Amino acid sequence: MLDRSLVARRDRPLGAAPTSNDRARVAPAPAGVRLSLRVRGAEGLSSLGLGLAINRMSAEGERFSARLGPDEWLLGAGEAELETLEGEIAAALGDRFRSVVDVSHRNVAVEIAGPDAASALNAGCPLDLSDAAFPAGSATRTLLGKAEIVLLRPTAEPLYRVECWRSFATYVHGFLVEAARTA
Structure with a gap:
């Protein structure tokens, strides 16, 4: 088992200050755990909320x-839930061959919300983000400007979560802030 005292601290590269206007609010998402899960087939994964169609997501609390x-799944939870989540995966999958990798140190999330959030995202994202094409519960890999992202829409509200690699976080945040100003 990994000695958690040796794991590097997960600092927030974007700080805590949100950037907003009346129509699109951009803010760093709270730090958390992210796991990359690879396992063949979705059988038996519904207990973890993983019995999903491709490019779909489910969310409850953090x-x-x-x-x-x-x-392939991207799983997220609160910072204190890493061992709990790993235990739940092990219990649900038993001896099925799988790969579970903690990518918490690699990923950073930015949230953008408000009536013009989709317009701001479309300044650099080629997807149709209309309610019909990208409804609540959608998730996909795409681009935002020059950065690869995972775009999540957890609710029917105009709220999007942009997951990106830490090295692109400042660029993605700055891009969204500028796009929100002009949306």
């Missing part, structure tokens, strides 16, 4: 699960 491919 936890979310997004199915990004036939055998």
